[in-house]
Every structure is written in structure tokens, then in C-alpha cells.
Amino acid sequence: MANFWIILKENFLYDATRPLLFTQYFFWVFFLLVLLGYGFFYKNIKARNIYLFIVSLYFYYKTGGFFIFLLLFSIISNFYLGKGIYKSTNRSKRRIYVSLSVLVSLGILAYFKYAYLAVDFVNYVFGTSYKVVDYLALWTNAIAGSHFNISAIVLPVGISFFTFQSLSYTIDLYRKHCEPVRNAVDFGFFISFFPQLVAGPILRASDFIPQMYSSYALTSREMGHAMFLIANGLVKKMIISDYISINFVDRVFDNPLSYSGFENLMAVYGYTLQIYCDFSGYTDIAIGLALLMGFHIPLNFNSPYKATNLTDFWHRWHISLSSWLRDYLYIPLGGNRKGKVRTYINLMLTMLLGGLWHGASLRFIIWGGIHGLGLVIDKLRFKYVRAFNFGLAKVFSVFITFHIVAFAWIFFRANSMQHIQDILGQISGHFYWNLVPQIIAGYRLVFSIILLGFLIHWLPSSLKEKVRGWFIITPVYAKVAIAVCVVILIYQFKSSVLQPFIYFQF
Helix, strand or coil: CCHHHHHHHHHHHHHCCCCCCCCCCHHHHHHHHHHHHHHHHHCCHHHHHHHHHHHHHHHHHHHHHHHHHHHHHHHHHHHHHHHCCCCCHHHHHHHHHHHHHHHHHHHHHHHHHHHHHHHHHHHHHCCCCCCCCCCCHHHHHHHCCCCCCCCCCCCCCCHHHHHHHHHHHHHHHHHCCCCCCHHHHHHHHHHHHHCCCCCCCCCHHHHHHHHHHHCCCHHHHHHHHHHHHHHHHHHHHHHHHHHHHHHHHHHHHHHHHCHHHHHHHHHHHHHHHHHHHHHHHHHHHHHHHHHHHHCCCCCCCHHHHHHHCCHHHHCCCCHHHHHHHHHHHHHHHHHCEEEEEEHHHHHHHHHHHHHHHCCCHHHHHHHHHHHHHHHHHHHHHHHHHHCCCCCCHHHHCCCCCCCHHHHHHHHHHHHHHHHHHHHHHHHHHCHHHHHHHHHHHHHHHHHHHHHHHHHCCCHHHHHHHHHHHHHHHHHHHHHHHHHHHHHHHHHHCCCCCCCCCCCCCC
């Protein structure tokens, strides 16, 4: 009996050291059980939505623990505010309801993300000594008798994603761009759908809600596509991203002065590949899992390092966020409707706030500022010079854009402003060309994976589509054989150190 409770606690109860990740064996046991249960409910739309809502809540509990109550609060508050928006015929009331939704959602997000920044600012300006208090932990301790630390605020997993998703629903209702859900459970399912809950893509109500009321359908081609995406995502995350992170990138970024300029430069290139494979790998898996359950999640990445300018990059990178910022921030600020100067200001403000969305740090603001400045330069350039999308001119444009993006990633990844100075100083002043052959030999496998990752990324889209199409039409036994080979390969590269997805922290 004692062993039973130990197994139950280790596998089914929340453990902060063992969140439920796509890269863990237990997740795939969990998902298999979800699919088995799904077989009893998928034909009944109401029962299916209830079932997936409950499953999604459990997934979030295993990933974020008691923050599940914060998720539930967000669901309940925004559902009833959305109901008020839809039912009200008085425009003033509708504005009050949508304003409350924005205030509540962004207020919670701001508390968890920017409390330290706000308290530090107040203390600096007024000479006070206020301390940050985690009121959620305080209230949980009072209610549940727990002993959470109240002196440090822990960022809830996925809070930015489910907050933006909730806001898109209430704002779209206000704009009359979508129909409301039928009940609170359905809204909860929309917000908490577990494949994309903690790292996106950010779903739009107008795209996803109609699917919630449609009958289940999955063709053999869609099943093959789902398997391909899941395998592709796992390879990106566990073979490329995690391996180069643990064995090279993290070491250099954590202590840049201990490495030559060449190693620092290679770490920048490595992180540029790592963050893409990590985030797009998560998205591939999420899209594949959702597709197996009959739901279509939109594309979130489209070979971003093939971009010929930063405008093109943001049409390819984290598409659900960039389109969200466009529709709910850039356009409401005035977009390009109020003259050229205002357009440039709006672009810069949007990207600065996009940087701040990632974290309350000067590093993220600079990262957003680099991209904002790049978008402004694109606007100015497009006015006088057409983009070069052919031959060597296109190669040069991709080369320049890639290096601007890679440079900006230094501010995104580095642990501090001092580390940024150290990295740039090592690259510019301590490159040590004579050591390059020796360094390449020492990191042979890591550099080979980085090179292979970029080469695959820059392959023609038509070739990659042929590979995907070939996998989809292969017989089931061939798909299973390929999947087994992928699992064996992943096992060879798997690290004993838990590597959460990078965007879990946002």
C-alpha cells in the first residue's frame, strides 16, 4: 500500500521538480490514456468538451501546481465579462465590461511579471524599502495550510499565453468579430486546451470556437501529418536544442570570459538555432497532438531565418504573437493610418512592449527596440527601394537579416548587461584565430549539429514538403518503424537534466 501512494505521488500529483513536459515519458503515457478515454466521448460534442477541459486542467495542475486556481479565476472572470459584452446593447456598458476584462487580465499579468520592477522603482524614487509579497501564496497558505514562500513571486507557467488568449476573446466579442461560447466549460476548454496551453500558439476565438462545435474528423493523411509533426518537434527539441544547449551554449553564456571570441560567436549562432528548435519544436508537437484529437491549430513558425528583412521575419516567427500584437496593440495605437511619423512611433512602441512582454528587464526592452528600429528602417527602405528577392541580392538580404536577429538574441539570452558586454568584448577583442581549429575539433559533434540544423532550416521549402508528403503516404508499418528509429535516436541524445521549453518562462 505504501508503494502505491509513492507511485501515485511521484506520477500523478504535482511535483515542482517534475513538470509534465512533452519530452518526458510520463507525458506520453498520459496522452495515451487521454486518447483511450477520448474514444468514449469524441462523438458527443458536449461530453468531449467537458472531458478535454478536465484533462487540460489536470495537465496544468501537473505543470503549474496551485496556479491552477489562477487559471480558473481567469476563465470564470473573462467568461462572465464576455457574456456581459455580448448581451449588452448599451455601448457604454460594453466598454465597461471589456475595460474590466483588460484591467483584470493585464493587472494579474503585471503583478506577476512586473511587481519587482514596480517596487524597485518606488523604492528608488521615494527612498522607501517596500518588499514584494506573493499574495497568492499567502492566501493559499491561509486556506490550505501550506507553507509556500511568500517573499518571492513565482511566475505562473503559461500566464502570458492564456492571458492574451482570454483578452482576444473578450475584445473580439466587443468588436463583434466572433460568436460567444455556449457555457463556462466550453470557454474553459478554449482557454486551457492542453497541447498549446503553456507556450502557444495563441488561439483566436474565431478560429477555434467553431471547431469546438464540429464533429470529430481525422483522415489518414491528417494522422500521418500529426505523426510527422510530433516526431519533427521531438527531434528539434531533444536532439538539436537540448544537446547544443547543455553541451555548449549554456556554458558560454553563463561565463563568457572563460571562452574565446570564436566560442562566444558560435554560442550566439548556437542559441539562434536553439531557441528556434526549442520553440518551434514545442509548436510542432502541440499542432500534432491537437490534430490527433481533431483540432487544427494555426502555423506559428515558417522558416524564420530565411527572412529577407525584419518585417518578413515577424511574418515567420511566433506568428500568433506577432499577429496578436498587430491586431490588439499596433492597430489600436493608430497603425499606419495617422501619418508616417506616427507609424514609426507605433511600430517602435509595439516592439518595445513586445520586448517588455517577455520580461521586466532592460535586456528585453533593448531586444524589442532592435526589432522595432529594424521595422522602422524597413518602412523607410521600402518607400525608396524594392526588396531584393532574387539571386545574390536575396542571399545577402537573408545574411544581413539573420545576423541582426542573432545579435538581438544576445540581449534576449544573456544573464545580465555585464554578460552582454563580456560576450561582445570577447568577440571583438579576443577572437584567437589560432585556436579555431582546436576549438572546432573539441566541439566537433556540437558544431556539426549546429551546422546540420541550419542547413536543414535553409533547405528549399519544396524539398521539405516532399519529405513530409512522402512520410504521410507511407504505409502504417513504415511510419511505426520510422517512429521507433526516432525514439531510439532521441534516447541516445537524451539528457538526464530536465530541460523545460524556453518559452515556459514567459
